[in-house]
Amino acid sequence: MIPTQDASLSSENVTFxxxxxxxxxxxxxxxxxxxxxxxxxxxxxxxxxxIREALSWIAGKGLTQVSFESDSLLSIRALRGDGGNQLEVGHVIQHCLELLQSNPTFSLDFISRQANKVAHELARCPCLLSCFYVFSSPPESLLETLLYDVSS
Structure with missing residues (x-):
């Protein structure tokens, strides 16, 4: 299984x-x-x-042999211990490391932004604050991006 994730700040920077x-x-x-x-x-x-939310989500499903992918090079470097100053996110990185340590078959890799278009588009879907929506089938707005990803 391959989970990808992305984050998107609102234009007013009041939510993400x-x-x-x-x-x-x-x-x-x-x-x-x-x-x-x-x-x-x-x-x-x-x-x-x-990344923390994706790790928690997949860990809760009980899946193993999972290769997480993210286009956040800073986050990947921080999780590998070569991220420099992590003051603003140290507690989040620590929680991610704990999730990775308790799930030793999980791996985390960097991918380019172009290879992460589906997660990027999904992060831009409108949603209510402090609420998660689960899609068992892709939203119609993602179908073209999914088809392009699979064919390339």
Whole structure:
């Protein structure tokens, strides 16, 4: 299984959204999730929270052999211990590390923004504050992006 995630700040920077997509090894959409959360200090913090939410989501499903993908290089570096100053997100990174340690078959890899379009688009879906929506089939607005991803 391959979950990807992305975060998107609102234009007013008063909220941010996290989009998460779970796919199988062929790229087929299994499930999606989007949530809106209160203001954060930076996109780095939003992305780190997105990774934490994705790790928690998949850990709660009891899945193993999972390769998480994120386009947040700063977050990936912080989780690998070479991220420099993590003062603003240290508590989030610590929680991510705990989730990774308690799920030793999970891995986390960096992917380019172009390879993360589905999660990016899902993060831009409108949602209510402090609420998560689960999609058992992709929203219609994602169908073209999903088809493009699978064919490329």
């Amino acid at each position: 959204s996290v989009g998460m997509v779970l796919r199988d090894h062929t790229g087929k959409f299994i499930e999606g999730r989007v949530g809106c959360m209160p203001e954060v200090g930076s996109i780095f913090e939003a992305e780190a929270i997105g």
